[in-house]
Amino acid sequence: MKAALDCLSALAQPTRLEVFRMLVAAGPDGVAAGDIAQRLGVPPATLSFHLKELEVAGLVVARRASRQIFYAAAYRRMSAMLVFLTEDCCAGRPEVCTELVDRLSASRRVLAGSARPASPRRDTIVTRGGGKTSLRPKPTRSRRASERRGEP
Numbered sequence: 001m002k003a004a005l006d007c008l009s010a011l012a013q014p015t016r017l018e019v020f021r022m023l024v025a026a027g028p029d030g031v032a033a034g035d036i037a038q039r040l041g042v043p044p045a046t047l048s049f050h051l052k053e054l055e056v057a058g059l060v061v062a063r064r065a066s067r068q069i070f071y072a073a074a075y076r077r078m079s080a081m082l083v084f085l086t087e088d089c090c091a092g093r094p095e096v097c098t099e100l101v102d103r104l105s106a107s108r109r110v111l112a113g114s115a116r117p118a119s120p121r122r123d124t125i126v127t128r129g130g131g132k133t134s135l136r137p138k139p140t141r142s143r144r145a146s147e148r149r150g151e152p
Helices: 002-011 014-026 033-040 044-056 075-086 094-112 141-148
Strands: 060-065 068-073 124-126 132-134
Touching: 002 014, 002 044, 002 075, 014 033, 014 044, 014 060, 014 068, 033 044, 033 068, 044 060, 044 068
Parallel strands: none
Antiparallel strands: 060 068, 124 132
């Protein structure tokens, strides 16, 4: 819980959120600190403060290359944060999360380089206990009857 609070606190500041989003988009190679400052129009000293806050929260990692410091998003920490925020999602109503699941499924296909259509199982999420929950609404009695008759 403390790690989640640290991450959320770090991202609750507009400049840090903008920096983090830039680093997420940049990929694992990251961006040089000077380039971040230039792109965002942030003074280097101010940027240094914000990068340190993101680093302390575990959201970014720094690596030195010659005279430059490159910063990259800590993707595992970001993923863990997203899981933490959504693992108990929907209060037993998984259809509430349909848009999130669809977006994540589409992102996975793009990242995997797959142009194939979405799998028919994309409407199923795995719960924390390892069980599966369908995102399709359960048919009501009247809906089941109309489906048996072949009506939409």
